[in-house]
């Protein structure tokens with residue numbers, strides 16, 4: 001078996017007295033679609049930022065393709081497509097330039113015309129017509145902004161995709177639609193994917209494996225099928241949105 005694409009080994013990260021991650025272990029194998037779930041403020045985005053090299057851990061190792069890495073992980077980052085929480089489009093750029101952002105930075109490889117053509121193809125792929133290409137992000141609805149953000153994430157057909165709360169702020173129908181679209185795109189690209197979310201509908205549609213972050217480490221891991229069949233414990237309470245009677249605060 002090939003080495004895991006990403007491994008977090010005993011990662012700890014605190015902000016002052018706020019001990020967010022406590023010896024977190026997480027493995028993502030090539031070709032897997034993994035979800036990292038957990039309540040708000042449990043450190044999901046922090047873990048993702050550590051993988052991206054945006055935050056340094058206080059201790060522990062980040063291994064990429066089995067190699068211990070120190071940020072910035074430049075070679076790795078160039079292979080990644082990322083959908084940020086909220087879409088994170090650049091307000092001052094028209095939609096097509098947002099989508100083509102990475103392509104326009106590589107003018108040796110893509111002319112402006114080619115970048116625009118690819119941007120329009122990707123917009124179409126996510127269900128947005130080329131008529132949105134010249135609009136500005138503020139002219140799009142929230143759901144359309146997510147789609148544009150998704151088109152940007154896949155602009156250069158990356159093999160590694162990261163999604164941070166891809167369905168936040170969407171109604172249930174749009175949540176189901178965007179989750180299905182993400183799954184299709186991950187499969188089409190044969191990509192390795194990490195989705196960070198507290199939305200169960202999204203996780204069930206996107207992930208092959210689910211890791212539940214609580215108290216700074218992975219409190220439960222399982223396949224998507226095991227996740228669907230959970231019937232007890234902390235994660236059951238979390239999935240069902242029930243108060244957690246097993247809670248023991250440290």
Ligand SMILES: Nc1ncnc2c1ncn2[C@@H]1O[C@H](COP(=O)(O)OP(=O)(O)O)[C@@H](O)[C@H]1O
Pocket residue numbers: 015018020038039040041042043044045046047
């Ligand atoms: N740059 C930062 N400075 C201080 N605290 C931070 C910073 N980034 C995240 N945190 C804290 O870390 C905790 C986890 O945040 P985050 O990973 O964003 O949660 P979530 O699981 O909702 O994505 C929160 O308490 C947050 O306030």
Ligand SMILES: [Mg+2]
Pocket residue numbers: 044045046085164165
């Ligand atoms: Mg977050």
